[in-house]
Amino acid sequence: MRIAVLSGKGGAGKTSIAVSLALVKGEGVLVDADVEEPNAALLLSPQMTSRREVFKKVPVVDQNNCDYCKRCAEACQFNAIMVLPGSVVVFDKLCHSCGTCAYVCPRHAIKEDEKPIGVIEIGVRGSIRFIGGRLNVGEAMGTPLIRELRRSIPKDSPFVIVDAPPGVTCPVVEAVKGCDYILVVAESTVFGFHDFTLVVEFLREIGVPFGVIENKRGLVEESLISDFCESEGLELIASLPYDSEIASCYSRGVPMVEAAWEMEDLFREILERVEEKMGC
Numbered sequence: 251m252r253i254a255v256l257s258g259k260g261g262a263g264k265t266s267i268a269v270s271l272a273l274v275k276g277e278g279v280l281v282d283a284d285v286e287e288p289n290a291a292l293l294l295s296p297q298m299t300s301r302r303e304v305f306k307k308v309p310v311v312d313q314n315n316c317d318y319c320k321r322c323a324e325a326c327q328f329n330a331i332m333v334l335p336g337s338v339v340v341f342d343k344l345c346h347s348c349g350t351c352a353y354v355c356p357r358h359a360i361k362e363d364e365k366p367i368g369v370i371e372i373g374v375r376g377s378i379r380f381i382g383g384r385l386n387v388g389e390a391m392g393t394p395l396i397r398e399l400r401r402s403i404p405k406d407s408p409f410v411i412v413d414a415p416p417g418v419t420c421p422v423v424e425a426v427k428g429c430d431y432i433l434v435v436a437e438s439t440v441f442g443f444h445d446f447t448l449v450v451e452f453l454r455e456i457g458v459p460f461g462v463i464e465n466k467r468g469l470v471e472e473s474l475i476s477d478f479c480e481s482e483g484l485e486l487i488a489s490l491p492y493d494s495e496i497a498s499c500y501s502r503g504v505p506m507v508e509a510a511w512e513m514e515d516l517f518r519e520i521l522e523r524v525e526e527k528m529g530c
């Protein structure tokens with residue numbers, strides 16, 4: 251079973267919830283796919299066993315063979331290559347490594363080079379295996395690194411929790427690929443609610459079963475999330491109360507499940523409900 255934990259915005263508590271679920275399960279794989287702000291290792295504290303660099307392919311133009319016909323630039327749907335009189339410029343950060351420019355170049359003037367974009371770190375804590383990605387500072391695109399992270403998950407893992415990036419961007423789509431169930435973490439604030447509705451729309455479009463965890467219930471008076479779940483017929487898996495002690499534990503690197511004794515039962519129930527939904 252593969253579960254992704256995501257939220258409409260950062261700070262909703264998804265990483266603490268993903269780590270807590272992994273700890274309650276006590277085995278399996280925890281994947282930190284929030285590669286722009288990876289925090290799961292801070293909360294899980296695994297013993298790191300290996301680290302490797304990840305590269306992406308970027309086009310390199312041999313200007314001696316180029317006649318500046320512009321076919322590469324016309325074919326690139328990401329505007330990542332520009333032809334000027336007498337030179338061709340590649341914008342590495344916009345490039346999706348699709349290879350189209352090299353394919354269409356009539357003079358075979360484009361080769362591919364490898365550029366480092368981040369690292370994958372692997373570690374263990376007890377029977378939990380940790381796999382986390384970290385995007386290099388200034389690197390704009392997390393998708394290739396997340397794709398590589400997914401390939402690093404052992405195929406025979408019966409239980410995988412993915413801490414997905416926040417929002418509804420391409421990296422999120424990549425992170426939730428292959429997941430059987432998604433837990434959406436949302437807080438009942440006006441901003442949190444707006445971002446949550448975008449995630450719901452996105453998940454309905456991609457058609458993966460999902461349930462909602464309302465976090466920090468009681469922080470504000472409104473019950474926007476639970477009311478919305480009720481009116482839209484969404485599965486409200488759990489409501490986690492706001493607790494300033496738990497919030498301060500998070501800032502000290504303590505996951506929710508270890509911040510208060512009663513949280514363990516709550517997370518066990520969440521896991522059981524999801525397993526029940528998946529027929530496990």
Ligand code: SF4
Pocket residue numbers: 311315316317318319320321322323333338354355356357358359360
């Ligand atoms: S398609 Fe090839 S020849 Fe034409 S501008 Fe691009 S690199 Fe140069």
Ligand code: SF4
Pocket residue numbers: 309325326327328329330331340344345346347348349350351352
């Ligand atoms: S590899 Fe694809 S995205 Fe990158 S410059 Fe070429 S056509 Fe554009």
